[in-house]
Amino acid sequence: MARRENPEINAGSMADIxxxxxxxxxxxxxxxxxxxxxxxxxxxQPENQEKPLIKEKNIFQVSINRNNQLLVEDxxxxxxxxxxxxxxxxxxxxxxxxxxxxxxxxxxxxxxxxERDPASSDHPNKAIISVESDRGTEYGTYVAxxxxxxxxxxxxxxxxxxEKYGMSYDELEKAFxxxxxxxxSLRKKVEDIKDSYPQIISDTDPTNVQ
Amino acid sequence: MSKFKKKKTGLPALSTASLPDIVFMxxxxxxxxxxxxxxxLLIDSPRLPSANEVKKLERKSLVSTIYVGKAKDxxxxxxxxxxxxxxxxxxxxxxxxxxYLERDNVSEAEVPFMTTSIKADRESSVxxxxxxxxxxxxxxxxxxxxxxxKGSSIRK
Numbered sequence: 548m549a550r551r552e553n554p555e556i557n558a559g560s561m562a563d564i565x566x567x568x569x570x571x572x573x574x575x576x577x578x579x580x581x582x583x584x585x586x587x588x589x590x591x592q593p594e595n596q597e598k599p600l601i602k603e604k605n606i607f608q609v610s611i612n613r614n615n616q617l618l619v620e621d622x623x624x625x626x627x628x629x630x631x632x633x634x635x636x637x638x639x640x641x642x643x644x645x646x647x648x649x650x651x652x653x654x655x656x657x658x659x660x661x662e663r664d665p666a667s668s669d670h671p672n673k674a675i676i677s678v679e680s681d682r683g684t685e686y687g688t689y690v691a692x693x694x695x696x697x698x699x700x701x702x703x704x705x706x707x708x709x710e711k712y713g714m715s716y717d718e719l720e721k722a723f724x725x726x727x728x729x730x731x732s733l734r735k736k737v738e739d740i741k742d743s744y745p746q747i748i749s750d751t752d753p754t755n756v757q
Numbered sequence: 758m759s760k761f762k763k764k765k766t767g768l769p770a771l772s773t774a775s776l777p778d779i780v781f782m783x784x785x786x787x788x789x790x791x792x793x794x795x796x797x798l799l800i801d802s803p804r805l806p807s808a809n810e811v812k813k814l815e816r817k818s819l820v821s822t823i824y825v826g827k828a829k830d831x832x833x834x835x836x837x838x839x840x841x842x843x844x845x846x847x848x849x850x851x852x853x854x855x856x857y858l859e860r861d862n863v864s865e866a867e868v869p870f871m872t873t874s875i876k877a878d879r880e881s882s883v884x885x886x887x888x889x890x891x892x893x894x895x896x897x898x899x900x901x902x903x904x905x906x907k908g909s910s911i912r913k
Binding site: 565569572575576582588590685701753 | 773825878894
């Protein structure tokens, strides 16, 4: 008698099963990489906290009304001009700033390329951008304004970083992250640029104009 | 008639034995990269505003998401300012308890790194955002991310 061979298992349906599973995962999957505009809220202040005195010239007032129009420093402005106006304000360097971290006294901004207009901001670390919006303002406009302001900072940081270290701030930051945030010399550079142009954007509570 | 019958000529059957392997490979890829949709959206999927100055949200487990947009069900009203927390439409007053619940899921040391991601429709209003912000400030959840589509800048 001939030896009986083991019958081969028919694997034809295996592909079907795998496809079924595959399609299930394809459908339920979300591939989106979550990205967003980072914001840091201010801590809650005690009721009787005195407001710090800030010179009017160090505040860059951006207001958005409920028709999504911009009022910048009491003048109407198009969204596309906002970035340059903000840059001009931040980079003005008209006086002495707050002391840099680790320093005793404030200095004038020696890396600013602005007009040094005494009526505009003293120093990037004193320059505050205040965004005021109406309760009825569209969220999309609000985000677009935030984005333009951040772009102003990014361009300034990139410029300074390019001059000082020969690479843009984006590259510098990426190199630092790639080193698993351990490279001390890179950390110093990143922090230096960050401190030179700190992002100070405050949101005032929205108004409710009828 | 010859002694040896000529074999029938014709295409040999294509072997599909490696097909399951390929499919399995794809399957494993998707199984590994997948994140399941955690919540059923009760609002229309928000059309996020676009911006280019964005930061990637890292460490998904530390992110809690608040959706703002138009409710699918008309009984919640037709405005674009409905807030969804977890699986239900909520009011800003519910946010503190939502944050506390989220905090229970992570270890104490990681609480300061928790981020709240706001996915709001671009037609919702800043007033809603301000309400949310105020409540978050009350419970000291200070890290915020306004979720956007990465794209061109000037276009709201």
